[in-house]
Amino acid sequence: CDSAQETPAEFLARFQREARPMHNKVAEANWALQTNITVENEEVFVKARLEYAKFSQMQERQALLYLQNTTINLTPDERRQLTKIADIGTSAQTDVVKLERFAKIKTNMDSIYSKAEVCVEENCLQLEPGLTELFRTSRDCERLSTAWQGWRDQSGRKIKDLYAEYVQLGNEAIQILGYKDMGEYWKSAYDTPTFEKDVAKLFEQILPLYKQLHAYVRRRLKAVYGAHIFPSSGHIPAHILGNMWSQSWNNVGNLIKPFKSKQSVDVTDEMKAQGYTPKSMFETAEAFFYSLGFANMTKTFWKKSMLEKPTDRNVVCHASAWDMEKEDDFRIKMCTRVNHEDLMTVHHEMGHVQYYMEYKDQPTVYQGGANPGFHEAVGDTIALSVQTPEHLKTLDLMHAENIYDEETDINYLMQMALDKLAFLPFGYLIDQWRWSVFRGTTKPESYNEAWWDLRCRLQGISPPVKRGPEDFDPGAKFHVPGDTPYIRYFVSFVIQFQFYKAACDAAGNTRPLHHCDFYNNPTAGHKLRSMLQLGSSKPWPDALEQITGQRQMDAQPLMEYFQPLLQFLEKENGNDYGWTENCPENPPPC
Numbered sequence: 001c002d003s004a005q006e007t008p009a010e011f012l013a014r015f016q017r018e019a020r021p022m023h024n025k026v027a028e029a030n031w032a033l034q035t036n037i038t039v040e041n042e043e044v045f046v047k048a049r050l051e052y053a054k055f056s057q058m059q060e061r062q063a064l065l066y067l068q069n070t071t072i073n074l075t076p077d078e079r080r081q082l083t084k085i086a087d088i089g090t091s092a093q094t095d096v097v098k099l100e101r102f103a104k105i106k107t108n109m110d111s112i113y114s115k116a117e118v119c120v121e122e123n124c125l126q127l128e129p130g131l132t133e134l135f136r137t138s139r140d141c142e143r144l145s146t147a148w149q150g151w152r153d154q155s156g157r158k159i160k161d162l163y164a165e166y167v168q169l170g171n172e173a174i175q176i177l178g179y180k181d182m183g184e185y186w187k188s189a190y191d192t193p194t195f196e197k198d199v200a201k202l203f204e205q206i207l208p209l210y211k212q213l214h215a216y217v218r219r220r221l222k223a224v225y226g227a228h229i230f231p232s233s234g235h236i237p238a239h240i241l242g243n244m245w246s247q248s249w250n251n252v253g254n255l256i257k258p259f260k261s262k263q264s265v266d267v268t269d270e271m272k273a274q275g276y277t278p279k280s281m282f283e284t285a286e287a288f289f290y291s292l293g294f295a296n297m298t299k300t301f302w303k304k305s306m307l308e309k310p311t312d313r314n315v316v317c318h319a320s321a322w323d324m325e326k327e328d329d330f331r332i333k334m335c336t337r338v339n340h341e342d343l344m345t346v347h348h349e350m351g352h353v354q355y356y357m358e359y360k361d362q363p364t365v366y367q368g369g370a371n372p373g374f375h376e377a378v379g380d381t382i383a384l385s386v387q388t389p390e391h392l393k394t395l396d397l398m399h400a401e402n403i404y405d406e407e408t409d410i411n412y413l414m415q416m417a418l419d420k421l422a423f424l425p426f427g428y429l430i431d432q433w434r435w436s437v438f439r440g441t442t443k444p445e446s447y448n449e450a451w452w453d454l455r456c457r458l459q460g461i462s463p464p465v466k467r468g469p470e471d472f473d474p475g476a477k478f479h480v481p482g483d484t485p486y487i488r489y490f491v492s493f494v495i496q497f498q499f500y501k502a503a504c505d506a507a508g509n510t511r512p513l514h515h516c517d518f519y520n521n522p523t524a525g526h527k528l529r530s531m532l533q534l535g536s537s538k539p540w541p542d543a544l545e546q547i548t549g550q551r552q553m554d555a556q557p558l559m560e561y562f563q564p565l566l567q568f569l570e571k572e573n574g575n576d577y578g579w580t581e582n583c584p585e586n587p588p589p590c
């Protein structure tokens, strides 16, 4: 570490020069590992992580010198930049043995998860594409239940002990920075003292709407599978909702569609019929962003991205977007399949890349989301416009004669609710569980019990087969072994409707909110882009205020969007809605 004779401004300029090459080095090693999981690539990545931690510790020490030196007067911006440089997370661990063990545990959990497969007789299915396709298309209770349990045996069960050690080491490292535990550190990214209460309030606000959707879906699925597989407690068995984690229910949309004779907006069949490929899906997304005034993907993007699952090696299939912090090197890694759900994920991932490109001229420390939820909301905001019947017609992917016909409209809102509304309790509960684990309230021997308490109470779903203390079902979801916070998606699913409404208002939309397509509207684009260009240079309430005029997260635009559906659901459900706090002791068999 150079001595502190540098002025703060000189230190910040040097940090700018040195940090990017360091970040690039780690990103390259991480990319090499995630696109080819081998022992050798794991070792190279761990080494790069250790080197990066040492670099971060040096920068943190010098930044703190300036921040704690009362004789130096810093500008507010210098203070903000130095505080961010000092915020190095678990890299603060100075005990190299513990730091290396922590890094190894994380790569170990990641590779167990990404290589896991479920074998029935001699044919084995990995999560992507095999098990995901099974949950998207199968209506066979037994097969789904076997796959549901098999996946948890091959993933969660195998990382339970590693996870307990990860919690211990992570907390030890973060306590060096003065945080009580990892959960407190993760929440500090929102820099809002009332953050936990704010999200709890948003969840309470949305719960009545979710309960109505849950009741309707339960009734329709009973008609398909028979009431005998449903527990009397009112929960929906987790394996029949079209998704391995029951987190979004869009894949059972064809079973739930309220008006069978009218169109639904799952365009998978049309995409296949028209010969869409993963590449053309990315080009379609690129064209929408471009129509708003965003940049096209760079040449390096098309050259270095991994848009399909390779057949000859193990990769981390879970989608991600990468800022390599070197010239125009932005990438997406995704095992893309040609279907509606993946077309939306393509927009989600490209939203990350567009955010990277909008804030690329900010100082390195400000090259991030205003808060983690903002980064998750960019692509989804665009996807709300892409999924309107208006836009799907523009794409020639939907051929409904009258898209404003009331029954078609309810079908459309139902399909959107199966993706967006169904997700909210799941998006909320993952970090409720993790914050309690990091806090020490939930100990390893009750990891799974605490998990199902939340899943049964907040989400109203139940396990298809009995769970025991050897199981570790949270570990069966990418972000838990992946050490990736999750409340960001709950925040995103609320604020994306605020962004969407703001962009629609800017575009002069006069239709009902859920029919607003701001494609080709540079005014809407400018509204969005000017907020994204801030990166994390301003507190997120300032960024939110710039685009919506408000400084708070607000579920009102989401409620406005789904208002017509709520009326339909309340009429359909009458008093038949809700579930008891706890799941039944013994799940009814298929």
Ligand SMILES: O=C(CCC(O)(O)[C@H](Cc1ccccc1)NC(=O)c1ccccc1)N[C@@H](Cc1c[nH]c2ccccc12)C(=O)O
Pocket: 247, 248, 318, 319, 320, 321, 322, 344, 345, 348, 349, 352, 375, 376, 380, 423, 482, 484, 489
């Ligand atoms: O995980 C993702 C998408 C992947 C990601 O783009 O969020 C990715 C996750 C990740 C984080 C850290 C390491 C590796 C993967 N995040 C990013 O690529 C990313 C990019 C820039 C900043 C922060 C994160 N979605 C979540 C939430 C979700 C459910 N349904 C959705 C529909 C649309 C969008 C998101 C979701 C999920 O699949 O459970």
Ligand SMILES: [Zn+2]
Pocket: 348, 349, 352, 375, 376
């Ligand atoms: Zn994302």
